[in-house]
Amino acid sequence: MDLMKHASILLLFMLVTSMAVRAQHAFVGKVTDGQGRPLEFATAALYDVDSTLGAGSVTDRSGAFRFDAVRAGKYVLEVRLMGFQTLRKQVDIGADPKPVTIELQESAVGLGEVTVTGRKPYMTLKDDRFVYHVDNTVISNVGNATDVLRRTPYIITDIDGTLSIAGRDKTLVLIDNKPISNMNELQLLNSSRIRQVEIIENPSAKYEAEGHAVINIITRKGLGQGLNGALTLKHAQGKRGNTQLVPELAFDGRKFRIYVGANADIGGKRSTDETLNHYKKEAYEYRSLVNDASRNTRRAVGYTFAAYYDFDDKNELNAYVDGYDEHTDSHSASTRHVTKNGAEQPSFSLSEDASERPNQYAAGLNFHHRWGDAGGKLALMSNYTRYATRKHGDLEETNRTTSNTHLMQSDFDNRYDLYSLKMDAHLPAAWLGGSVELGGKYSDVSSLSHLLFKRRLGEVWRVDRRFTNDVDFREQILAAYALATGRAGRFDYSLSLRGEFTRTQNELSNGRKDDRNLQLFPHIALGYTAASKLQYRLTFSRRISRPGYAKLNNSMIYIDSLSTRHGNPQLKPTIFNTISANFSHGKRLFGGLSYSYIEFPTDLMYINDPVQIERYTLYADNVKNTWSASIHAGSNINVRSWWHSQLSASFSYSPVTVFDDEVEYTFKFPAYYLNCINRFSLPRGWDADFNAKFYRPAKGMRKRRDYIDLDLGLSKKMLQNHLTVQGAIHYAFFPDYQLLHYSYKYQSNVYDYNSRFLLQVSLRYDFGSKKASRKVESSSADEVKRF
Incomplete structure (x- = not known):
């Protein structure tokens, strides 16, 4: 009955939203050259009679452009394309606007005779997202995607590599609308392939419902028309130093396009950790007092192959294969000094040598169809991803007073397979003056893992059943959404609803759990554009963060002789109900505030033994419902013609309340962020950027410290823009610090995992027939980040 009830609500919403868009009209057209051939990447803009920009569009491969939800009236249509004369034409959009054909004449000056430099502001507000422009900047050559995100406003990179948007700690990370499975994908993504980074605070129902917010990395797979290639060599010196070799080759014909890329990465990292535990x-x-030092070496190879075939200007088929293979060797050694009631106890040392080899393979096949001149679109997408890893560890724990040694071994095998099918349909409704989008998705993720833990007793290795476990996990999600957008005068709006039915099966060594859940995720957005180019936007959304199988696994995992980790099969997903208000004034000033009511938030609890209180288990659990609030602002400033600057700041607060020993404790730690980005155009063709970041993150029950990070980069193009030389320096003033203090528990950690000093240099050589950036539509989205 509940399923029928929710399905009825979803169908009713789809009907209402499809009838809601009535006040405007769709205006479409086509751009050709003097011989009638379609022109791609031409920019079309509609201006009101007062010269205010009303809408913008870019032509596709068929030369078509489209403006949705345009109110009736007189406009000036302006069409531009490099190498052609700009055309301006007055158009009168009525109740039933006819398609127009625009013919551009070639400019008297050829492309080879001029140099055009485009300098976008670093960050702009576009509809429901902030867009950080990376392509063709110094930042695009700094290293990999992790380096780019570390220098992106509003994004905070934690010590363990976790990414979050200021004020939102559960963030879904996408590459071309496809969720990443782990951080290795970011490390193997060359920064020069990144075109822009989108920060979406309140994603519409078209996106997966996972995550409090979304970071979407948009790449450029094409290198230009004809045959083109690039070879990039990068080296970083520091605690996380590495060397990368990135070859790329692409061919772009009229009907067939192909891209091949690879990334060979050799490097490692060193870290230190000091932990003080005090229980009274x-x-x-x-x-x-525990002092730990670790190091590892890493060898990885990533690859990407993509092919695109245009049957005609209406139908496209594309396929891709990508993946990586990695091998990591690590060594760690720690020493624990103990006192009980003021008396010194025997100290212990623990060392571990581990070897891990994760690898991932993904393949996809997609079909895109366009119909009519009104801009109808249909996309059918499929994906298969397989991830596997095998890790072996040798542990040695020694009493430094008696020299007694305990030897242990752990072998961990994990594999997951993901299948997904997705459909998106864009339905233009000229008679309604708007458009409706409908779509659905089915994903099936299955994961198998086996952990074998052994101890050596004398000359015999024996299995320790407490820490040996098998997990068979499966998650199936069936989703459908409806989205309607429109414009009425100076108002624009978006109404959408997403329904997701989830079935989770978790088979453990000591039991089986089967959960079924149906959730609805509404999204409402209302925008207003003032005559002074001042834009306002009010948004509400409901989103979810589901626990992965690692947190649901109730088996015991060994950490050391005093601590273990235990999962929670009863863990509920976290629900975020968020309302936000944003504004922007042209491309110069932007800001906003948001409020979220959070249901079933999770935190990592420390459950101490009631007798031997120094022994504890890490246990993920749902804590008391809470709320969060944040405010942010930013400004783009042209200080001089050669100096562009951007300031951005945010402040957020979210109290955390937990129950321990039947006592309630509340933690109130604010988070703030201040970033200043400067870009300079220097003499003799040099470009430079300087980034200063001051921030304090907040993470649940743990208190953090203030941090200051500085980045300086230089870049220059040589050999007729074929060779790009780049250098960058990163310096973090303080190591990471976390403090947990309540009841009788006190724990402080000083981490030096981050690359406090990093020197990077790179050389990139581009070759080929023509240079022209191309935007390639990505494959289907797959919710695999949690696994």
């Missing part, structure tokens, strides 16, 4: 309960006091 009644007449018992325990204190320990």
